[in-house]
Structure formats: structure tokens, C-alpha cells
Amino acid sequence: MSRAVWVRADDSIDSVEERVELMEIAATLGVDGILVDVSDLDRARGIFDGTIATFYTGGDGHVLEVTQAEQAPGDVVIVGKQAEGDGTIERPPRREDSGDLAVLEDLPGEVGAFVNVDGEDAADLARWAGSVADIVIIGRPDWQIIPLENLIAEVGDQTMVMATVDSAEAARTAFETLELGADGVLLETTDPSVIEKTLSIARSQEDDRIGLQWATVTAVESTGMADRVCVDMSSLLDADEGLLIGSHARGLVFVHGETAEGPYADPRPFRVNAGAVHAYVMVPDGETKYLAELKGGDRVLVVDTEGSSREAVVGRAKIERRPMSRVVLETDDGDVIETLVQHAETVRLHTRTQGSLPITEIEPAMEVALYYEDVPRHFGKPVEGEMLVER
Numbered sequence: 001m002s003r004a005v006w007v008r009a010d011d012s013i014d015s016v017e018e019r020v021e022l023m024e025i026a027a028t029l030g031v032d033g034i035l036v037d038v039s040d041l042d043r044a045r046g047i048f049d050g051t052i053a054t055f056y057t058g059g060d061g062h063v064l065e066v067t068q069a070e071q072a073p074g075d076v077v078i079v080g081k082q083a084e085g086d087g088t089i090e091r092p093p094r095r096e097d098s099g100d101l102a103v104l105e106d107l108p109g110e111v112g113a114f115v116n117v118d119g120e121d122a123a124d125l126a127r128w129a130g131s132v133a134d135i136v137i138i139g140r141p142d143w144q145i146i147p148l149e150n151l152i153a154e155v156g157d158q159t160m161v162m163a164t165v166d167s168a169e170a171a172r173t174a175f176e177t178l179e180l181g182a183d184g185v186l187l188e189t190t191d192p193s194v195i196e197k198t199l200s201i202a203r204s205q206e207d208d209r210i211g212l213q214w215a216t217v218t219a220v221e222s223t224g225m226a227d228r229v230c231v232d233m234s235s236l237l238d239a240d241e242g243l244l245i246g247s248h249a250r251g252l253v254f255v256h257g258e259t260a261e262g263p264y265a266d267p268r269p270f271r272v273n274a275g276a277v278h279a280y281v282m283v284p285d286g287e288t289k290y291l292a293e294l295k296g297g298d299r300v301l302v303v304d305t306e307g308s309s310r311e312a313v314v315g316r317a318k319i320e321r322r323p324m325s326r327v328v329l330e331t332d333d334g335d336v337i338e339t340l341v342q343h344a345e346t347v348r349l350h351t352r353t354q355g356s357l358p359i360t361e362i363e364p365a366m367e368v369a370l371y372y373e374d375v376p377r378h379f380g381k382p383v384e385g386e387m388l389v390e391r
Helices: 016-029 038-047 066-071 099-106 120-130 145-155 168-176 192-205
Strands: 004-008 033-036 051-056 076-079 111-115 135-138 160-165 184-187 212-233 241-248 251-256 271-276 280-283 287-290 299-304 309-330 336-342 348-351 355-358 367-372
Touching (some): 004 160, 004 192, 016 033, 016 038, 016 192, 038 051, 076 099, 099 120, 120 135, 168 192, 241 271, 241 336, 241 367, 251 271, 251 336, 280 299
Parallel strands (some): 004 184, 033 051, 051 076, 135 160, 160 184
Antiparallel strands (some): 241 251, 241 299, 251 348, 251 367, 280 287, 299 309, 348 355
16 A cells, blocks of 8 residues: 655744755655645745645634635635644534534545544544544644554544654554554654655555566475574465575565474464575665574564565564575576575475475476565665676
8 A cells, every 4th residue: 555755844943944855855855745734835835746735723812714725725724723623622522512623524625634542532632533534634742553453443544643743753654553554644854854754764665566576486495404584573474475586686586484384393484484694684674684683673574475565663583593495596598597595394485386395306397486676786785787796
């Protein structure tokens, strides 16, 4: 699913010049939307091409009136600033007494509610708003995991739920709450690096498929002892999931998790017996790391046999000396790829005709799944046009 990133550029930022600069940064980096005051709407339209949301405010702390709708003609009108949403106006105990909801129900076009969830009354207001608004934004700093989970569970299938955050890591937490996660975040920051990192995290959450292809096994040979890495994750793997591993960054072989029943060892469905310490592993944002670098708290990219991917947190990386096998593959274009894995029944590759098979049964002429991208890498990042030979 797509995750939206908005930037807050209203009068919470003191000067017009700073707000304009932030709008320009948002436009340059390609955020999905900005949230501004009506007084800055014309400026925003001259700078930003994405969604422009405007705050609809009560101004003097009195109950909002629908006649103010003409003052907020943005793409989306957000109700809750200087109102019940942010606590300026006392929140009512009953739904039918809410001024914010009355405005949301009467405003034309796409509307949203802004609510600082700092108590039961605010949680009720957010839930009520979810039944009439297109968007509900949970304000910072008072949103916590449980209220956000509750709101996603109650209205997330009919309303876009966004969380206000001030860092990329807080955005990641919001995106991962209750598995489905928030639909988007409203960033309260003027730091371009935070915006850029948040965008990167949001894009990595989208259901982009990894393009797996088949390569033909040309050799499987014993290499003797080496240091191999087991990657133990803090989440369970499905039977069709694993990691992308390889001796060459341009070609990463699909290695299954230890989810299969076997005669010699019980399943370890949180583990991938990945390969030798020198090998690359795919991590989020299209980057790679050496297996030897992985440690608890790092993130890796879990992929299934259809190419769907998700992030997983590493619980530990276990390095032990074990007998290894070298697997050599050839792509349809004739490129030679290889990887080094432990010679054990618990290490399984994904074959074209027989599905998951242990390395002890992999033979020349079989086809196995891999991710291939003929692009050189520098410190794990792809670099177009650079000369690099791996063999």
C-alpha cells in the first residue's frame, strides 16, 4: 500500500520566509502534501504541485461555524486547529454536541480532522471524526501506540489515518503499528534530511515487488570450512520467505528461511542460514550489507518467492565455523553468479520445478531463483556508470 508523507508548514513556524522555504523543500523532495494556514494558501499554490491541505480554524476559541468554509479552499480542509481537536475548545461528552463534527459533516469536498489524542475525550472525538471525515490526523506529541492502533482498527478501512511525527524513526513506528500501519504521516520538521529519510521509509513500505528471475546451476562444490552467518529475526517467516544472499552484489540468490520440517533439526522459522561472512544481503531502500556487518537492531529485506517484500528486524547474527558449499549459477545473459552457503539440509534454495530444496540436493542444470541487477555498488548503494569487476 502507498504511504503518504505530508509536511506541516503553518504558523507553528514563526516567519513567512521560513514557511516558504519549507514549502520549496517539500516541493523539491517530492512529498505528497503540505498543511498550511489559509493566509499562506496563495503562496503554497505558487510553489507546491501536490496536495495542499488548509487548516479551518475557529480563531477566537468559539464553536466553529460552517460559514467559514469559504476561508479554507484548499484541496483538503482540516478541522481541529483552535478548536476541539487541539483542545482549544472544550471537547463535549456526546457526539451530537461536537462543533468540529458539525463542521466536518457540512463542509463540501474532502475533509479531515486534526485531534491531539491526550485523553479519553480526545480518543472519542477521533473515533467519531473517523465516521465522517476522509482523513484523521493524530497530533503530536500526545499520540501513543495504543490509541493509534485502536483508531486504525476501528476506522482504518474507511478513513485515511495519519500520525504527526517529528522524526523518520517515529514515522517508521507509525507505518508499522498494528501491522497495517498508519496510512501516512504529517511531519513537523524543517530539516530536509529528516524529510528525505521519511520519504525513503514510506516508499520502502509500499508493496513493490522484487523482480526475481531464474539462473541455471553450473556447479555445486565443497569448499571446506568457513565462517557462516545465521540471521535470526525478531519476526516469524512464512514458508515461502527468505533473504537475498550472494558473493556478488549484482546477483543475490534466494535462500529460504528454516521453516521446513526435516529429519535432523526442528524448524527455526525466525532464521535464515544465510551464508559466509563475506556475502552480501539485501536490506531496505535497495541497498546491501555484508553478512559480517549485521547485528541486533539492523533491518533486512525479507522476500517471498513471488517477489513481495517486507522489512524485518534482526534479533541477532550468529557466526560459526561450518563446512560450506560453493554454488555457481549462470544467468540467461551468460553472467556467472555464485554464493557460498553451509552444506546442510537446513539450507534451502528455491528451484523452478521442485520448489524449495536443500543444498544437499541441488545439482547442475537445475534453475534457482535470484535477484539480478547489473549495477556496481559502493558502500552498499548502487552507483550507475562505475567500473567494477567481481569474480
